[in-house]
Every structure is written in structure tokens, then in C-alpha cells.
Amino acid sequence: MDNYVVEMLRIRKEFPGIVANNNINLQVKQGEIHALLGENGAGKSTLMNVLFGLYQPEKGEIRIKGEKVNITDPNVANDLGIGMVHQHFMLVDTFTVTQNIILGTEPKKNSVVDVKKAEEEIIALSEKYGLHVDPRAKIRDISVGMQQRVEILKTLYRGSDVLILDEPTAVLTPQEINELMDIMKSLISEGISIILITHKLKEIMEVCDRCTVIRKGEGIGTVTVKDSNPNELASLMVGREVSFTTEKTPPKPKDVVLSIKDLQVKDIRNAMMVKGLNLDVKAGEIVGIAGIDGNGQTELIEAITGLRPSESGEILLNNKAITNMSPRKVTESGISHIPQDRHKFGLVLDFPIGENMVLQTYYQKPYANKGVLSFKRIYDHAKKLIEEYDVRTPNLYTAARALSGGNQQKAIIAREVDRSPDLLIAAQPTRGLDVGAIEFIHKKLIEERDKGRAVLLLSFELDEIMNVSDRIAVMFDGNIVENVTPEETNEQELGLLMAGSSKEKAGES
């Protein structure tokens, strides 16, 4: 008989109006990396929150190491040896690694926190699993990858032997992802079991032993990874055949649409983030900006779209300066912007989806006349867009909040593309979306390019950059450090360029 460390049997969890999990089985063996695969909104997080004690299931049972348990809250989960590393880290920036790890379970000596003992323990743990964490470093001074290891250490320190990692690679560079894979392997060699929540098939193929697939809240089944392949996994997850490579013809670049010269932009804390950047985007090409988050990409996009002032330099659209124009003027001069954070910037979540479709154009004819809105025309327009872009919504009056992430993003893309801009800026257009929606969005971006529009794509996903861009501009420390085409580079080289190596050096390795 198999030695299961975690068994979730016939789990059912409902929320008002929807069944998030129905009859799902998840059985994790001792010492394996078990992938939990599913589209967004398939119910992966719900299932893990049930295991972690944040939700109570309506039906089903949970067994830990063969014993039936009732996980009423996260403390119970902790006591059972279950630790969770969330996508968004729960760390105190100004504390050291040690302080963060012992927070809440501080070892005491004469009623004083015994930092020394804690540090020793952390070093021991860190060496055992090959984490290489400096216990005295402050969180704000270490990289995102390192912070993630601190989170992992935190759960190990508390004695967890089952780790849940929630989309751990979403925030990492390619090198960091490789390192994380090694860490995961060394963890299981020491007998720890890992549940990896992901929708990235590559990672599953690389490190996982088995994979449980969930689709629309239903358990589809568990497969052994080495007997499977990415195509099979993808079709299990989506429920139909999926193509991975984005098909496109060679670009036919024409005139320069966007031209940025010596641009300098400060961030909210007044630090210079874009440092004299130059960039051209031509009609009929997709330029992808590759870079690690925090190298000035966000500030660059905000400066182009008028959301953030430029300190110096020039931004030209069709040879006309748009530097420091208001967002409205920028929009009117022919730029569309799919924002990075769709909830914060892209949609008014409490507005009906129909009204969201005219967020920038509500004051123009035919949607308004002398300041009075024509809801008939607004909704006719919304209906057209929603059908054309296959946005799945119960009706046009449903609040945008109630739509799934993929459909929200489709709605934004419909709105932005429909304005037929000269320049389309897409900032992380597929973040958090599943393969089906990603496929759709990539197709749309390429269609726009083929119509002769300039497309500026910002993404932290190298796959996306490599697949969709015609030209890649690598951004590092506020500048474009390299211009390459996808054909003449690879992910490894891009990763190094993004980390600040020069082209010659990157080529050598």
C-alpha cells in the first residue's frame, strides 16, 4: 500500500452561487513533488485553503499520515506539519531574516529572545537544504528569490514536512527558478513532501513526480508526470487541444510610431528609475521589454501614458511630443494601454461590464451628447465587443467584479484594441491567466501588429517575450541595455542580460 502523507478525499466546497470544489481527490506521497494543475478559477487555491484550514469543506475527509483530521484553522495545519508559502510573501521588510523566521515562536532564554540560538538553528536548516540564506540580512536588502527562501525556511523552522508552494515561480527570474527547482529537489531528498500549485507545464515536467489536474472545480485525475507530456497535461487542464507556439508571419515594420529620447522618470519615492532611456517602436512590429520587475519598466509605461511625470527627455508619438501630457490627451492622441494591474487600473470593478467598455470614451459621441449619456448606444457597443472578444459574462449588467480574471482581461483588451490606437501598450497582459486565455491574447496582439499598429509589450514571462515579440529590448537599471531578436537569443542569455551582464559575457556562458 502507498504511503500517503496527505489525502484529501471527495472534497466539496461551495460558495454562494458557485461550487468551487466538487468531489476532488488529492493524494500526496511521502517525499514527492506533487503538482496541482488547473486554470485560473479552477479551484486550486480553494482546495489548498481547505487543507490549510482557512476554509471548511462541506463534504469529504482529510487524512494526514493516515489519520483522519479536522483542520479547523491554520494553527491546526501548522501543528500537523503543513506549511504554506503564499504567492505574496508575508514578511516584515525592516526585520532581519532571523527575526522574520522566529516571529511568533521566538525561542527564549531568561525571558529574552535568544537570537543567537535561533540564528544557529536557521544556519543549520539553511545548510541542510542548500538554501544559502544569511540570517542577519534585512528582508528589504535581499532579492525576491531570497525572500522566498526565507518563507520556505520559516515553514521548515516551524517543523513542517509538507510544503504548499503557491505559484512560487511567478515572481522569479529564470536563474532563480532553476535554483528553486534544485532547492525543491534537495527538500524531497530529505523526506519533505511538496505540493506545487502552478499552471506552468514546463515546471511540472521538470521537477514533479505526479500531477493532479482540476478543471472548473472538478477533479480530472492524477497522472504520473514521466508518463505524460505537456500537450496531454494542457488538454487535461483546459479540456481541449491547445497550441503552445504562437504562429505568426515575419514582421513588416514601417514608420516609427513611438520614439523615446533620453527619458528620465522618478518613482513615487523620488528615486530615478528610468535613466536616460532611448527606444523606438515601429508600426507593424511588437517590441517586447524584458526585464526583472523593478528595473523601471512600470515607471516607463506610466510616463508614456501620462500617469507619471517625466523629469527630462522626450516622448514622441508619430513625431509629435506627448511628454507630460495628461492621460486623457495621451489616450486621445492614439495610445491604448492594457495596464499591468487590471483590478486597480483596468476596470471599475463595481461598474457593470457594459459601462466599463466606455471608460475612456464615455464623454465622446455617440456615447454622450451634451453631457448626457446614451446608455442604449453604450450597451449596444458593449454587446458588440463582448461578442467579438468572447467575454463570458451572464449579461452586460453584471458587475465587472463577478467575472473571472481571464474574462476581465479580455474585456479590457476588447476596449483598448477597439479604439484602433496607433500604439498599443500591453503591460503583463497575460499575468495570472491560463493557457487558453493566453493563447487568445497573444493572437490578438499579433493581429494588431498585422494591421500595422505598433505594439509595446511588457512582460516578466520570458516565454511570452520570446514567443510574441519581433524585437526584444532588455531593460536593466532604468535603461535598455540590449536590443535582440528572439531568433538570435535564448532564455538563458536573456536571463543573464536582464540581470545586468553584457552581451559578450552572456554569450560566453
Next chain:
Amino acid sequence: MFSNRLFNVLVPIISVLLGLIAGAIIMLAFGYNPIEGYIALWNGAFGSSYFFGETVRQATPYILTGLSVAFAFRSGLFNIGAEGQVFVGWLAAVWIGSSLDAPMFIHLPLTLIGAALAGAFWGFIPGLLKATKGVHEVIITIMMNYIALHFSNYMIRYVLTDGSDTTDRVLPSASLASEWLLEITSFSRMHWGILIALFAAVVVWFLLEKTTAGYELRSVGYNPHASRYAGMNVKKNIILSMVIAGALAGLGGAMAGLGTFGYMPTHSAFTNLGFDGIAVALLGGNAALGTVIAAFLFGVLKIGALNMPTAAGVPSELVEIVTALIIFFVASSYMIRWILLRFKKEEK
């Protein structure tokens, strides 16, 4: 399963019913007959044309202050300052109404505009501070209430009169009171202001729901980031929202000055017209029609309650507890919403 619309109507209705039941329990506990009590309440509000007139009279400023709070709320702002805006509106209305000599068709509109402008100015200050400096409007509006209270008292004593505790009466050409209304309501203080209040509700509804300006205000209220991204001027909208909210509450003050009283006395405490407006807006779901209905309900409670001590022997302190309970349940509509959602789930 309920539709969302029905749901939004159901919540305030259940709130009121629960409040009435809780009030009944309190009356029972103290040995009074709740049925008699509520009959007295009903009769006190609708039992005669006089009572009815008084109910309408009481509801009139509530409509306006409720609209004020609701309007600001729809653009994401919490206008606690309706109370102060009532004071300055009242003061401006009485000042212009008593000092200017002009025919009614000039004098009355001018007086109302003056009251609205005074309230608008009182709303403009917190709006400006919020938009430019990010100071929270709740703190500023609370402070502005005290300034309004004491500023009005000072103006009445030392500027409008020579040390008197009340101003002169407004001239007939600026008065909203009417002989005819007086007669048909057996000398209640009901006045033409109700028409102004209802008209204001229509204007607010149209502005918020049908115009581009309203679209912007609502958008800014729900999500200022997305509004800025979409090219709206968030700061302008914050100021505009507070100015309009202030104007509405200022008009609420004019209702007291030109209608109910016809003058302005010095006040030792707040009138509560503005504070009750918060509850009215809340009960009305921050929508124009809902606010009118809620204002009317508040009028019924306030006026009808006056009849309870005499007609049912319920002491007035207990009456206040009962009305407070109803307001309490209204304010806790979140809880009722939650319970209803549970039912909704189980029905499936």
C-alpha cells in the same frame, strides 16, 4: 433566488421591520403595549392633516441632507459635514431673506442660491484639502461642523442683530410658508420646500445616473486609480462632489430658515438634521429615490413619536430608544445582508 435589485430593496425593509420588532420587545419589557404604541406612532404621523403636514415638514430637510450624504458617498467621500453645511445654508438664507427687498420671483430664488452657495463653500474646503493634500474629509468635515455652529451664533448675535438670540424674520417675498398649506393641514408648519426637495432628488438622480459628470463621479468613487488611468481628473471630481453635496445640505438649511421657522435662532447644540442625513442616505441605499423614501420614514418616526407619550403612555425616553433601535438596525444592514445571503445559499 432573489434578483440583486429585489435584494437591495429587501435589506432596508427587513432592517426597518427588525427595528420595529426590537422596539416592541423593549416596550413589552417595560410593561407597555407595543401595539398601542405603534398605533399611536402611526396616528401621530398620519392621523390628521396636521400630523401629516408636520411629517412632510420634517422629511423636507432630511431629503436634502440625505441627498447630500448620498451624493458624496457615491463619489467615494463620507460627508459628515452636512450638519455644518445646514447651519451656513440656514444663516445665508435668513440673511438674504430678511435683508433684501425684491419681488418674490427674484428674491426667493436668490435666497435659495445663496443658501446653496454657502453650503457649497463649506463643502469646498474639505474637498480642496482632500484633493490637494490628501487630508481625510471625515476629520475636516467634523471640524467644519463646529466652526459652522459657533460662526452662525456669532453672526446672529453680533452681525445680523445687536446681541439678540434670533434673527429678524425673512420677508414674505423670500418665505416658503403658505397660507393655503397652512389651511389644508390645520396650521402645521408644512411649506413649499417639499417641492424643492423633491426637485433636488430628481436633479441628483439625473446627474448621477444619466450624465457624463455623474459617470465620472461614480467612477472616481469606486476606483480613483482606474479613473485616473482612463483620463478623468480625480481631484476635480473630489472637489466637485463635495461642493454639490455641500450645496444640497445648504438647501436643507434653507428649508428650516425659509420654511419651518422663518428665522434663525442661536443654537447651543447641533440640529441633527445633517447627522440624521447620514442615516437617511444609508437607509436609502445612497440612491435618490431611496433617500426620499428613507427621509419620509425618518419624518414619520420623529413626528409620530411625539404622539406616543400622550396616546399610548409610552414615556418619551422609551420612544427615543425605539427610534434609535430602528436606526441601529438600519445601520447594521450589513448583518442583514449577510443573513440574507446565507438564506440565498441554502435555497439553492
